[in-house]
Amino acid sequence: MTRVAIRNEIRRLRFEHGEMTQQDLADKIGVTRQTVNAIEQGKYSPSLEAAFRIAAAFDTPLEGVFHYSKD
């Protein structure tokens, strides 16, 4: 699958939230660790619901986590 044009700040946000692990984030948003890894690497675009759950896990607005690039 081609890389998507949606960039994210999940890696940085995890680091800033006490070096939260991918598994911790996965447990909070109800997906597998592999899915968090795929989202973080930009290989998979989450559903809108999952995106909101990720933002809520970091107590950040959606645009603070995801950025859309027109490239």
Add this chain to the structure above:
Amino acid sequence: MPFREKSAWISLLSISLIYGLYFWSVVHAGPHAGFHFGSLLATVIALIVAQVVLHIVVAIAAPKEAKAPRDERDKLIELKATRIAYSGLATAIACACLFGALDPPIVFNTNALLFVLVTAELMRTSCQIIQYRRGA
């Protein structure tokens, strides 16, 4: 490796091996051997037993992953794999129908349809594995 990918590998390998042996025996028996229901039944039972045992072993190794429900990415991967396998299945069924028009022995028709189903399942599990490997 996620549990769902391991599950797909178990399906791929067990189906390949067990149905491979079945079709090998069918080919070696020749066109006049007739349809052996017992052989097919043994194949299906062997497949069920192999898959159940292997899934139990994998689930014991990673119980948390095994208990977790499929997430949205797992479902998407499964849907994509099923869509691709369905295309293959539809094409192969059409070919089997053309083959049937040649009026082959009934044992050929039955095994040809079975071969089509098995191939579609192999396509489905292969597609799942490829997508998990790519991280899609």
